Amino acid sequence: MAGTVEVRFYALLRRRLERSALAVDGDGLAVLDLLSRAEQQAGRPFLDEILDRGRGLLNGTMILVNGENIRLKQGLATRVRAGDVVDLFSPAGGG
Amino acid sequence: MNGWMGRIVTIDLGSGRQEELPVGDEMRRRYLGGRGLGVRLYSDLCPQPLDPLAPENAILFMTGPLTGTVMTSGRFQVVSRSPLTGTICDSSSGGSFGAALKSAGLDGLVVRGRAERPVYLAVSPAGVEVRDAAGIWGLNTQPAQKALQERAGAKASVACIGPAGENLVPFAAILNDRDRAAGRGGMGAVMGAKNLKAVVAAGDRATAIADPEGYREMGLRLDRAVDKNPVTGKSLQVLGTSVLVNIVNAHGMFPTENFRRGVFNDAEGISGEKIAESLLLRQSACYKCPIGCGRTTRTRNKSGEGPEYETVWAFGAHLGVSDLAAIAEANYACNELGLDTITMGSTIGCAMELCESGAWDAGLRWGDAGRLAGWVEDTAHLRGVGVDLALGSKRLAAKFGKPELAMQVKGMEIPAYDPRGAQGMALAYATSSRGGCHMRAYMIMPEVLGHPVFLDRFSTAGKPEIVALFQDIAAVVDSLVLCRFLQFAVGISTLSEMLRTVTGLDFGDEELLRAGRRVNTLERLVNIRAGFTRADDTLPPRFLNEEFQTGSSRHRVVRLEEMLDRYYAVRGWDPLGKPTAATLAELGL
Numbered sequence: 081m082a083g084t085v086e087v088r089f090y091a092l093l094r095r096r097l098e099r100s101a102l103a104v105d106g107d108g109l110a111v112l113d114l115l116s117r118a119e120q121q122a123g124r125p126f127l128d129e130i131l132d133r134g135r136g137l138l139n140g141t142m143i144l145v146n147g148e149n150i151r152l153k154q155g156l157a158t159r160v161r162a163g164d165v166v167d168l169f170s171p172a173g174g175g
Numbered sequence: 176m177n178g179w180m181g182r183i184v185t186i187d188l189g190s191g192r193q194e195e196l197p198v199g200d201e202m203r204r205r206y207l208g209g210r211g212l213g214v215r216l217y218s219d220l221c222p223q224p225l226d227p228l229a230p231e232n233a234i235l236f237m238t239g240p241l242t243g244t245v246m247t248s249g250r251f252q253v254v255s256r257s258p259l260t261g262t263i264c265d266s267s268s269g270g271s272f273g274a275a276l277k278s279a280g281l282d283g284l285v286v287r288g289r290a291e292r293p294v295y296l297a298v299s300p301a302g303v304e305v306r307d308a309a310g311i312w313g314l315n316t317q318p319a320q321k322a323l324q325e326r327a328g329a330k331a332s333v334a335c336i337g338p339a340g341e342n343l344v345p346f347a348a349i350l351n352d353r354d355r356a357a358g359r360g361g362m363g364a365v366m367g368a369k370n371l372k373a374v375v376a377a378g379d380r381a382t383a384i385a386d387p388e389g390y391r392e393m394g395l396r397l398d399r400a401v402d403k404n405p406v407t408g409k410s411l412q413v414l415g416t417s418v419l420v421n422i423v424n425a426h427g428m429f430p431t432e433n434f435r436r437g438v439f440n441d442a443e444g445i446s447g448e449k450i451a452e453s454l455l456l457r458q459s460a461c462y463k464c465p466i467g468c469g470r471t472t473r474t475r476n477k478s479g480e481g482p483e484y485e486t487v488w489a490f491g492a493h494l495g496v497s498d499l500a501a502i503a504e505a506n507y508a509c510n511e512l513g514l515d516t517i518t519m520g521s522t523i524g525c526a527m528e529l530c531e532s533g534a535w536d537a538g539l540r541w542g543d544a545g546r547l548a549g550w551v552e553d554t555a556h557l558r559g560v561g562v563d564l565a566l567g568s569k570r571l572a573a574k575f576g577k578p579e580l581a582m583q584v585k586g587m588e589i590p591a592y593d594p595r596g597a598q599g600m601a602l603a604y605a606t607s608s609r610g611g612c613h614m615r616a617y618m619i620m621p622e623v624l625g626h627p628v629f630l631d632r633f634s635t636a637g638k639p640e641i642v643a644l645f646q647d648i649a650a651v652v653d654s655l656v657l658c659r660f661l662q663f664a665v666g667i668s669t670l671s672e673m674l675r676t677v678t679g680l681d682f683g684d685e686e687l688l689r690a691g692r693r694v695n696t697l698e699r700l701v702n703i704r705a706g707f708t709r710a711d712d713t714l715p716p717r718f719l720n721e722e723f724q725t726g727s728s729r730h731r732v733v734r735l736e737e738m739l740d741r742y743y744a745v746r747g748w749d750p751l752g753k754p755t756a757a758t759l760a761e762l763g764l
Contacts, residue, residue, distance in 0.1 A: 090421045090448065098736070126612055129405075147727025148727060149629075151625070168426045170410065171410060171626075172418045172624065173410065174418055174483075174484045175619065
């Protein structure tokens, strides 16, 4: 959808939400605000899978904006633009 | 004795002679067990490099001081010189065979010599018996295990080879507990060269615990830590290891078509999420493991275990294949025939690029899902194109004049993380003592997954120090012997506390890490004796010179040279990669 940010859900988030993506009207928002809006839109809570109680990133959470981890940018304050793709991974591992 | 059984038996299959190998308290304290003690004993028993398939070469089946105690302690390590790489090698497997071997009263079993006819070893508290394997030799791993299990009873655990090991394929695996595998480095071929089909272990000896109350409390703490951790307590249980497919692909470092790209367009179709909703029958778990990362699956035709992440990649993106059932069936075939899935898949990918380039006209094509299981069969039985695939990628690519197309380090194929996407992982591949392996220092944890802290994957700063530390911790876990996945939930202090409650010996964190450093340095010495030098601590030129043009790891190459000197310095090795006299003295080597 033009003017929206694509938020994609993986791992346990996808199972919780029973969907793999949402188009969120989030141009100019910080990632934290984008996520809150996505949660409202999804109609089910999911932020507890990726954020801690102080609303920081849970250890092991991976949030990529256009493939770049927000921990290497401005964290949850990283701004997104229309057309961006945000990948959300709850903590996961293997090997 | 607490923790250890205090007994290691060596048997010569040529002469039938067996004896106890004396190991003192000091050596146990310095090398622990498993990988560490195994490498120490191997180095003493085989001081000069031997042909890995020669009768006089030794192969060691090792347990550790924690084997048969806390969660995940059913594992064992197999140590020898690798026929794939020529390096020292230890290969680890889960299930319950390690616990069974220890319950037979052994810390380790050393096998040398070559039997005249196929045999298997039956190990119990009464001793080690050599038994005729007529009727078992030639069987795939599952019927072989079943037949031996029927003879030995339900409590016994069997570790065996399949046709690939019998045919001396240099990346043949050892399978136990049906589908658990000591996969890497060709330990199955070392068994095959000895005419040794299997080791069957059973017993009733319990590991003595020094501090039962402390041990019980430690067990509860461990339960809580593993349960509370989102990776061990949730993700691995629900989605298994293949949850990594989408993660690594999103980071642009999911090796595709022999590492020519870092993004596989069909990643979703072979992801852990997809497996959970398609092939998965149930999760499966090793001895006393609450995590249960294993996947019991079925296709329309067959059922079995897997695929795990590395195998999904090796038979999937690496070959341009997105048919999940074909990947699973190739995995089942590797398990049945006794082959390492990583080297098998990687070698097929190398073959596909060789064919595409015109260097080889064997007709292997990207995306040819329908022929995967057949190529695996051909490799194990050394027929058709399998004769060449059984060389492994390094020898195969060299044979057809394009050594640069083998994605290997020291002859071992690197797994499912493109090193251009994680500089620390790249250094770990280059310096691993058994070649291109992710298990010597799993730098994906901090560089991608953010455990225990998040590190910038493209930076080289501090990476030599962290790779060395991760290598040392890995050596400790492999020597105790436990599952690496515990590392998501607990740190080195928990390991040293566990060791204290079991053995009664007060290992501080420092002493434990020094033991890990000692093991890594000893492995270095063994490899130097075998002729390995700094020149071998490198990566295929693709990773040093060629950039991806797309994906989030684009425009990157591995900056190995700027890390290697520092790594050697951190290790106390000279600029040529040789441990200095001061380092050897400090570690008592």
